[in-house]
Amino acid sequence: MEKQKLPEITNTKYHKIVKLLCIGVQIGTILYLLYIWNGLPDMIPTHYNGAGEIDGYGGRWTIWISPVFMVLMYQFLSLIERHPRWWNTAVTITKENCERVYGTLKNIIVSFKFVITVIFAYMSIWTTTGLNLGKWFLPAVLILSLASIIVPNIFSKKNF
Numbered sequence: 001m002e003k004q005k006l007p008e009i010t011n012t013k014y015h016k017i018v019k020l021l022c023i024g025v026q027i028g029t030i031l032y033l034l035y036i037w038n039g040l041p042d043m044i045p046t047h048y049n050g051a052g053e054i055d056g057y058g059g060r061w062t063i064w065i066s067p068v069f070m071v072l073m074y075q076f077l078s079l080i081e082r083h084p085r086w087w088n089t090a091v092t093i094t095k096e097n098c099e100r101v102y103g104t105l106k107n108i109i110v111s112f113k114f115v116i117t118v119i120f121a122y123m124s125i126w127t128t129t130g131l132n133l134g135k136w137f138l139p140a141v142l143i144l145s146l147a148s149i150i151v152p153n154i155f156s157k158k159n160f
Contacts, residue, residue: 009084009102018110022074022117029067029121036128037063045127052133063127070120077113081106107152115148 011019040060047056080086084102093101119141126133 009099009106014107015110018114022114025117025121026067026071026074029070029124032125033063033067033128040128041130045130048133048137050138051135052137054130054132063124066120066124066127070117070124073116073120074113077109077116081109081113104152108149111148111152112145115144119144 037060040063042060043057044060044063045054045056046058046062046065047054049055084105087102087105089101089105091097091101123133
């Protein structure tokens, strides 16, 4: 059976803006951490519980764990974004729905990349304060993550 040729899923203005924002946030986070490196205490928070309270400490070098994961997650999601055949769709892909379904899924992936980048950047920078994240952090992460899936779906339905 011959594989169906997928249409090129073009990068929209939204995709380009989000990519620039993600790269800017990543570079900004790394530059900020380099800037304050010498002022960091020997021990910094390394883990927070569900209530946003610090429950683990480590050496100041651990400040680089979150930015490394931020960049790796961004690169991994970018790889997935470039391979629509890897995407798990809830519908059968046909010539008629291919562009719409893959376009919506690409919007979701791009939005999720931005949310993940912002979450890791925030945690990286907030860790340098030595303060608790707060009770609002986990609900905010969950809401932002869900919004990155729901909002692109809503907008895609308005266009059809």
